[in-house]
Amino acid sequence: MRKLNDVYSRSGNVKWGNLMSLVCICIINLSAIDGMAQQKPWSLRVCIEHAREHNLQVEYARVSLENTSVDLSREKAQRLPSLDFSSTQGWGHQKSSSYTGSYSLNGNMALYQGGKLSRSIQQQELVEKAMTQDVLVAQNDIEIAVTKAYLQILYANETLKTDRQTLESSGEQLARSKALLDAGSISTSDFAQMESQYSNDQYRVIQSENDLAFSKLQLKQLLELGLEDDFDVVFPELDERNVLVAIPGLDEVYREALRVMPEMKSSRLNVESAILGEKIAKGDYLPSISLTASVSTNHDSKSSGSYFSQMDDRLNENVGINISIPITNRKKARLNVSKARLQTEQSRLAERNTRKDLLQTVESLHQDVVAAQSRYSAANQRVKSAYTSYRQVQEEFDAGMKNPVDLLVEKNNYLSALQEQIQAKYQAVLAFKLLNFYRNESIDI
Incomplete structure (x- = not known):
């Protein structure tokens, strides 16, 4: 070993x-x-899931929910009996000084309070459920915001690619114009226009690069990422199949949104809570009954007998039923009932307003999809026509049959059509994704 x-x-x-x-x-x-x-790189779904967990507004909503849960526990604890102990020790003096001490143990338990206690617990349970829905509302809000920011990045990226291609084409045109100038085929002013167009295209590229960087920064802030966190996104290829999709019916989307959207559930729960509040307020008209019990004793240094014998002889035990019947309380009960009724009416109005806002949102998204798809289809035709015309003038310019002004006009017409196509494309995709979101479908690309 x-x-x-x-x-x-x-x-x-x-x-x-x-x-x-x-x-x-x-x-x-x-x-x-x-x-x-x-x-x-972050995909859209990864960005959404991260934001739903880490965004500060969502965290605030979660803390509010925890606070509501504590309030519910406090309401439930009101059913439990209370028990407290008290003791007084001191010196007293009449003809001579004496040391005295008293001890008491008191208990109290509510038996009946006009239904206020049980209804208060039910009301707080409804408040907790409503707050749970409010957390989902905060998560949905941040999911929508992240989706908008993400698609803005995709839009800025595609715009940048187009502008870079345009700049490359402008460089070739400028080189061709320089050759034509040297050959005496175009004037100095015509060449200056081509140089100006090239400078403008350079500026557009720089502006597009800045727009893309700013769009990424906005999304990064929504994700609560710090300075030390590297961040980039996935750039999926979106084509006509992602744009020209079947649009669900407006009625179908709205009915499903009424059923599943957490803001509607929260509004309905708030109405139920307010109705319970009325019943709780009416409980002030009814008597309350409670069970009481106490044990007390005391001692006095002037009295005969030992400390323990005095404590035993003066032991006092009581058990009783306390009944309190309201007679007049300066209109407190009646005013509380009136205020509770007004709160119920306010909750009903808030529920109607939430329903109205939801309808407006769904209607707007539905119309946005229809309009953007129509614009995209029209822009496709315009791009094709503008590109054909632009290429024809380009060939004629290269052959010396067109001047730079004609070429630049056709080029700008083509770029305008291309920009309209890109804009309609991403507007259609965004509106369709959000419309489906109100049908309880998760957002992804």
């Missing part, structure tokens, strides 16, 4: 060193893998 231990001790340092080296290599590799994972 001694020899085996000796062998282990001699080889232990080597093995331990190798093990530590291996661990260090693993840690470095894991750190590299983790860094690569952090740098991986």
Whole structure:
């Protein structure tokens, strides 16, 4: 056994060193893998899930829900009996000084309060359910905001690609114009116009790059990412199949939204809570009954008898039923009932307003999809026509049959049509995704 231990001790340092080296290599590799994972581009769904968990507005809603849960526990605790102990120790003086002490244990338990206690618990349970729906509302709001910001990035990226292609084409046209100028085929002023157009196209590229960077920053802020967090997004290819899709019926979407949207559920729960509030307020008209119990004793240094004998002789035990019947309370009960009725009416109006807002949102999204798809179809035709005309004038310009002004007019017409197509494309995709969201379908691209 001694020899085996000796062998282990001699080889232990080597093995331990190798093990530590291996661990260090693993840690470095894991750190590299983790860094690569952090740098991986974010898809829309990943952005949404991250925001639903980490956005500050969602966190605020969750804290409010926890606070409501505490209020519910406090309401339920009102059913439990209360018990308290009190003691008074002191010196008294009449003809001579004496030391006195008293002790009491008091308990109280509500038996009946006009139904206020049980209804208050029911009301707080409804408030908790409504607050749970409010958390979902906050998550839905941030999901919509992230979707808009993400598609704005895709729009800015496609605009940038178009502007870069335009700049490349402008560079070729400028080089061709320089050759025509050297050959005496165009004037200096014509060449100056081509240079001006090239400068404008350069400016458009820079502006588009800034727009893309700003759009990414807005999404990064929605995701609550810090300065040290690298951030980029996935750029999916969206084509006509993603734009010209079948649009669900307005009635279908609205009926489903009324059924599943958390803001509607929260509004309905608030109405139920307000109705219970009326019943709670009416409980002030009814008597309350409670069970009371107490145990008390005292001692006095002037009295005969030992401390313990006095405590035993003066022991007083009581059990009773306390009944309180309201007669007049300066109109408090009546005014509370009136206020509760007004609260119910306000809750009903808020529910109607939520229903109205939901209808307006769904109607607007439905119309946005219809309009954007129509614009996209029209823009497609316009792009084709403008491109054909532009290419024809380009060929004629290269042959010296058209001047730069004609070429630039056709080019700008084509760019205008292309920009309209891109804008309609992403507006249609966004409106359709949001419209389906109100049908309880998750958003993804």
